[in-house]
Amino acid sequence: MTKPLLMLLCSALAIQSGVAAETSAPSTQASPVKKAPRAKAQATNPLLVKSTLPFEYPVFDKIHNEDYAPAFAQAMREEDAEIKAIANNPAKPSFENTIVALERSGQNFTRVSRIFENQTEANTNPALEALSGDLAPKLSAHQDAIVLNEKLFQRIQTLINQKASLHLDAESERLLDRYYADYVRSGVKLSQTDKEKLKSLNAQLATMENKFNQNVLKEMNASALVVDTKAELAGLSKAEIDTAAATAKDKGLDGKYLIPLMNTTGQPLLATLENRGTRQRLYEASINRGSNGGDADNREITLTLARLRAERAQLLGYPNFAAYSLENETAKTPAAVNKMLSGLAPAAVANAKKEAAELQKMIDDEHGGFQLAAWDWAFYSERLHQQKFAYDDSQLRPYFELNNVLQNGVFYAANKLYGITFKERKDLPVYHPTVRVFEVFDADGKSFAIFISDMYARSNKRGGAWMNNYVDQSALFGSKPVIANHLNIPQPPAGEPTLLTPDEVKTAFHEFGHALHGMFSQVRYPRFSGTNVPRDFVEYPSQVNEMWAVWPEVLKNYAKHYQTGQAIPQDLVDKIIASGKFNQGFTTTEYIAASLLDQRWHQLSAKDIPTDTMAFEALALKEAGVDFAPVPPRYRTPYFSHSFGGGYSAGYYAYLWSEVLDADTVEWFKENGGLSRKNGDWFRQQLLSRGGSIDPMQSFHNFRGRDAKIEPLLIRRGLN
Numbered sequence: 001m002t003k004p005l006l007m008l009l010c011s012a013l014a015i016q017s018g019v020a021a022e023t024s025a026p027s028t029q030a031s032p033v034k035k036a037p038r039a040k041a042q043a044t045n046p047l048l049v050k051s052t053l054p055f056e057y058p059v060f061d062k063i064h065n066e067d068y069a070p071a072f073a074q075a076m077r078e079e080d081a082e083i084k085a086i087a088n089n090p091a092k093p094s095f096e097n098t099i100v101a102l103e104r105s106g107q108n109f110t111r112v113s114r115i116f117e118n119q120t121e122a123n124t125n126p127a128l129e130a131l132s133g134d135l136a137p138k139l140s141a142h143q144d145a146i147v148l149n150e151k152l153f154q155r156i157q158t159l160i161n162q163k164a165s166l167h168l169d170a171e172s173e174r175l176l177d178r179y180y181a182d183y184v185r186s187g188v189k190l191s192q193t194d195k196e197k198l199k200s201l202n203a204q205l206a207t208m209e210n211k212f213n214q215n216v217l218k219e220m221n222a223s224a225l226v227v228d229t230k231a232e233l234a235g236l237s238k239a240e241i242d243t244a245a246a247t248a249k250d251k252g253l254d255g256k257y258l259i260p261l262m263n264t265t266g267q268p269l270l271a272t273l274e275n276r277g278t279r280q281r282l283y284e285a286s287i288n289r290g291s292n293g294g295d296a297d298n299r300e301i302t303l304t305l306a307r308l309r310a311e312r313a314q315l316l317g318y319p320n321f322a323a324y325s326l327e328n329e330t331a332k333t334p335a336a337v338n339k340m341l342s343g344l345a346p347a348a349v350a351n352a353k354k355e356a357a358e359l360q361k362m363i364d365d366e367h368g369g370f371q372l373a374a375w376d377w378a379f380y381s382e383r384l385h386q387q388k389f390a391y392d393d394s395q396l397r398p399y400f401e402l403n404n405v406l407q408n409g410v411f412y413a414a415n416k417l418y419g420i421t422f423k424e425r426k427d428l429p430v431y432h433p434t435v436r437v438f439e440v441f442d443a444d445g446k447s448f449a450i451f452i453s454d455m456y457a458r459s460n461k462r463g464g465a466w467m468n469n470y471v472d473q474s475a476l477f478g479s480k481p482v483i484a485n486h487l488n489i490p491q492p493p494a495g496e497p498t499l500l501t502p503d504e505v506k507t508a509f510h511e512f513g514h515a516l517h518g519m520f521s522q523v524r525y526p527r528f529s530g531t532n533v534p535r536d537f538v539e540y541p542s543q544v545n546e547m548w549a550v551w552p553e554v555l556k557n558y559a560k561h562y563q564t565g566q567a568i569p570q571d572l573v574d575k576i577i578a579s580g581k582f583n584q585g586f587t588t589t590e591y592i593a594a595s596l597l598d599q600r601w602h603q604l605s606a607k608d609i610p611t612d613t614m615a616f617e618a619l620a621l622k623e624a625g626v627d628f629a630p631v632p633p634r635y636r637t638p639y640f641s642h643s644f645g646g647g648y649s650a651g652y653y654a655y656l657w658s659e660v661l662d663a664d665t666v667e668w669f670k671e672n673g674g675l676s677r678k679n680g681d682w683f684r685q686q687l688l689s690r691g692g693s694i695d696p697m698q699s700f701h702n703f704r705g706r707d708a709k710i711e712p713l714l715i716r717r718g719l720n
C-alpha cells in the first residue's frame with residue numbers, strides 16, 4: 001500500500017526534452033467499479049498476473065489500452081479487501097500481521113499503476129490520456145480509504161507504543177516508524193468532518209494536477225514556432241533546417257518550418273539562430289506558454305493548486321504546504337531551504353551580471369546597437385565560448401554517437417567502478433522499436449537486474465529525462481529490479497547516426513546514476529527499495545554519476561569519431577574540462593530563480609494566495625533579488641511542471657541541495673584515485689545499495705566518514 005509511484009523528473013541543470021502528445025477528448029471509460037466479469041478478467045488481463053518473463057518484466061506485447069480500466073478496478077478491489085483483512089484481523093497486532101502484511105498488499109495495484117504511469121509518460125495515446133484524467137480522483141479516493149482507515153491505524157499505533165518490546169531489526173523498526181509517520185501525515189488523526197474535507201481536497205488536487213500537466217503538453221505543442229522562410233533560420237545546420245521543414249510538413253504546413261519547444265524557458269536553437277527577430281519570437285513562444293488564454297491556460301489553475309495545497313497543509317496542522325512537504329526531506333524546514341537559496345542567490349546573480357557585461361561588450365564591439373535581451377543570451381554566450389575555448393558543440397557531436405556513449409561510456413564506467421556487465425536481450429518485448437533492453441550481471445556473473453533504455457524523443461512521450469522502476473528490488477518478495485531510463489534525443493533520419501550534444505551525454509550519465517541506485521538496491525522491504533529516499537537526496541547519486549562523462553579514461557573510451565573511429569583529440573578534452581565553469585552565473589541564476597518561485601508559491605498560507613499569477617511571479621523574483629531580465633527563471637509558473645504538476649512541488653531546490661553531497665563525493669573519488677573497483681564498491685556498499693533503509697544522511701556519513709561540506713559546490717559553481 002501507499003507505495004509511491006516513482007518517476008524522477010531529472011536533469012534540472014541539463015534537460016533535453018521533446019515534443020509532447022496531443023491530449024484527448026473527455027473520458028468515456030467505464031467506471032472502475034463497474035461489475036466486470038471478474039473471473040474472465042483475472043484469467044485474461046495481462047496486467048493482473050505476475051509476468052512470467054525474467055524479473056517479471058512487463059508483457060508489453062500483450063497489454064492493450066482496454067486492459068487498464070478493468071485492471072485498475074479489480075486491483076483496487078483486491079487491495080481494499082486486503083486492507084480490510086489486515087485492519088479486521090482478530091489476532092493481536094504484530095509487526096508481521098500488520099506492517100509486513102501492508103508491505104505485501106496491493107501487488108497487482110502496484111504493477112498496474114507502474115505500467116500505466118510509465119506508459120502515459122513514455123508512450124501515451126488519447127485513450128490513456130482520457131483514462132488518466134478519469135482515474136486521478138478515483139486513485140486519490142482509493143489511497144485515502146487506506147491511509148484514513150482508523151482501525152488499521154490503531155494497530156500501527158499499538159505497535160509504535162510497544163516498539164521497545166518488539167525487538168525489531170533496524171530496517172524493520174525504520175519501516176514501522178515510516179508507516180506511522182505516513183498515516184499521521186495523511187490525516188488519520190483528524191476528526192471525521194476534517195477527514196471528509198481532506199478527501200475532497202485530495203480529489204480536487206489530483207484532478208487539477210492532471211489538468212495542469214495535460215495543459216503543459218497541449219501548450220508545448222501549440223506553441224511550436226512556425227517560420228515562413230529559410231532565411232529566418234540562418235545559422236542552423238542543414239540537418240536542423242531539414243528537420244524543421246519535415247516537422248512542418250507533418251503538421252500540414254507544407255513549405256514552412258516548425259521549431260518544436262523543449263520543456264524549459266531556454267530553447268536549444270536560440271544558441272545558433274542568427275536572426276534576432278526569430279530568436280525573439282522563439283523565446284516569446286516559450287515563455288508565454290500556459291498564459292495565452294484559451295483552454296490550456298494554466299494561470300488560474302496554478303492559483304487553485306497553490307490554494308488547495310495550502311488548505312490541505314493547514315488542515316493537517318502546518319502553516320503552509322512547504323512546511324508540510326519539507327518535514328519529510330533531509331532539509332526539514334522552509335527556513336533551511338530559504339537560507340541556502342538566499343545565501344547563494346547574490347553571488348549567482350553577480351556572476352550572471354559579469355557574464356552579461358561580457359556579452360554586451362561583444363554586441364557593442366559589433367555595433368549591434370541593442371541591449372542584451374533574454375533571447376540573445378545563448379547566441380552570444382555560444383560565440384563567447386568559441387572565442388575563449390576555440391570549440392563548439394558541433395565539433396564534439398561527431399564523437400558522441402549514441403551507442404558508443406551508452407555502451408562504451410555509461411556502461412564502461414559502471415563496469416570499471418562496480419564490475420557489472422550488460423547483455424542485450426532482443427527476446428523481451430518492447431513498447432516501441434527504438435527501446436532497448438539489457439540484462440545486467442554482477443562481477444560474480446550473477447544476473448541481477450534488467451535495464452530498459454528509451455532514448456529517443458517521440459510525439460507521444462513527455463519532455464525531459466527521467467528514470468523509473470517497473471519492478472522494485474525487495475528481499476521480502478525475492479524480486480529483482482527492472483529499471484528504465486528515458487531521454488528525449490531527436491531521432492535522426494533513417495541511416496543517419498545519432499550524435500549527441502554534450503548536455504545529452506551528461507543527461508545519459510545522470511539518468512544512469514538513478515538506474516544504478518535502483519539496480520544496486522539491497523533492502524528487505526519494497527518501501528525502501530532503491531530510489532525510495534527523500535526527494536532532496538535522490539538526485540545525489542545521479543549527479544555523482546555525471547562525473548564519469550568527462551573522466552579522461554571514460555571519455556577516451558567512448559568519444560570516438562563516428563566515421564573515422566579516432567578518439568577525441570586530447571586538446572579538445574582539455575578545452576572541455578577548462579570550460580567547466582563557463583556560463584555558471586546564468587545556469588545557477590535561472591535555477592535558483594525557479595527554485596525560489598517554487599518555494600514562494602508553496603510557502604503561502606491559504607488566505608495569502610494572490611489573484612494574479614504573473615504579477616505574483618514578478619514580485620517574488622524582484623523581492624528575492626533574482627529579477628535580472630536577461631536571465632529568466634528556468635521555468636515560469638504556468639509551465640513549471642516540477643512545481644505544479646506534482647512530484648517536485650516545493651522540492652525544486654532539491655537539485656542544488658543534493659549537489660552539495662555530489663560535489664563533496666566527487667572530491668572523495670578524486671582524493672582516492674578516481675575510477676576504481678575499490679572506490680565504486682565502497683560507494684555501492686555504503687550508499688547505493690541502502691535505498692531508504694537507513695537515514696540517508698547517515699549513509700552519506702558512513703560513506704564519506706564525515707558530514708558533507710559545501711565548499712566543493714561553491715568552487716564548482718564559481719560562488720566562492
Ligand SMILES: [Zn+2]
Nearest residue numbers: 009010011542
Ligand atoms: Zn535526476
